[in-house]
Amino acid sequence: MTDLATLMAERDWILADGATGTNLFAMGLEAGEAPELWNVDEPEKVLTLYRSAVEAGADLFLTNSFGGTSARLKLHNAQSRVRELNIAAAKLGRQVADAADHPVVVAGSMGPTGDLMEPVGTLSHADAVEIFAEQAEALMEGGVDVLWLETISAPEELAAAAEAIARTGAPWCCTMSFDTAGRTMMGVTSTAMVELVNNLPNKPLAFGANCGVGASDLLRTVQGFVDGNASLPLIAKGNAGIPKFKDGHVHYDGTPELMGDYAVLARDSGAKIVGGCCGTMPEHLRVMRDRLTTTSPGPRPPLEEITSRLGAFSSDTDGTGQALSPARRPRRRRA
């Protein structure tokens, strides 16, 4: 077992893994199939995925359990297999980490339920807590070192998952996905996330951003966490550029060199745990590791440097500094 808190105390940066989906598709996962079923049906391929990240130098990898809640597995009529599939994901991870030549953290991935929560949607807080708790308990039972909540958009869902994780007493990390003009789909800004995390009764070891738009946007979000006076270590897990359609196929336009630049800029922007998300392959991770190892931490890069090296932002501003819920007119009430 590798303790993430200890590792963070010892190191200036920690390299997390890259994409799960992109890599599994490259190994033959059919679109529409639940990747989590492979934990049981194709364990060798899942082991290969984990090993490819570790061999590329990752200090931490996420388990193949992103869609492992009953809410997601029901789309594949596998909602009764939550425990089995998450334990399998964790055990395979344990196997790879324990055999690695360097300390490796197995992080149990937990993704969103995919349902909208009350009051705008139908999923209640209590039900969401149960859904996340079932997965969290299975991942811990399978032997993960830390739980890793990712790609969250709604504050309500973050709160429900945090409560579920608190029941297990496990250390955890969380990242939200800032894909809508600098905010999450549900309108959360980087600084608002700092506050959300600060108000949780059970604090994560680290928090941050994953996925979203491109690598540039993600780093602007990380700088937003710093400006929002984040007191916990920060996580940056950005996509390898932006998907492009060419000759009938889609590929991410971020080269390994670009992701190497991204990794250094992420560290210098204030991220402690740096990794990739969609489109990030082992060849990207190798360059990221190399660049992090061979460069010394530098001053925080200005936004112009980020865009000149990684590409333009998808929106002019990141939404911080604007009113959260604007009132067009004073709200009136009726008798």
Place this chain on the structure above:
Amino acid sequence: MSDEEDDIILSELDDDELVQQMFDDLYDGMKEEIEEAVHILLDRGWMPYDILTKALVEGMRIVGIDFRDGILFVPEVLLAANAMKGGMGILKPLLAETGAPRLGKMVIGTVKGDIHDIGKNLVSMMMEGAGFEVVDLGINNPVENYIDALEKEDADILGMSALLTTTMPYMKVVIDTLVEKGMREDYIVLVGGAPLNEEFGKAIGANAYCRDAAVAVETAKDFMARKHNQMASA
């Protein structure tokens, strides 16, 4: 928020004030107030189609603009769409009875191989909120589902969603099939999803790529207006 001085009695407002108040109430997602206001306007002899277009659709247009501009976000928009649906529920049977022109009908679904549905659901809700009829095919749709539904529903618009780079290309399969069957010109094809962009929309032969649900609604309205103009001049 002070209590008494702000109290408003909807039935005491004149028509213009009431419609303005409905814009506010839609913006604030107040379903009961919208339903009450629709009843008041009906009692005052308004045509259902006028209530739909001048009050509800116009109010949702304002919501859509602020969503597009990053002033409102998904939660507020969903509450607004829900309020709109409350009003729409009252108007729907009356619209059919009075033979009012329909704004448009959309068939929407996530493409084969893709099981993501939040983005598509948002578009469905906002399209309904804007007064369109929506037939939602759900997730993981092969080309036959789209073709069958378009024909059966006599739809105007096809909406396709994908959240995976591996499933985006399937949109082209659907469009190519429409072309083969000689049906492509009968429908407005809109595509969306996080990994898509305008360039992709053009490359596969869609009418438009829509960045978000608000853009989808505006784009659908634009194309429907053009379609009506073409029909009028034909």
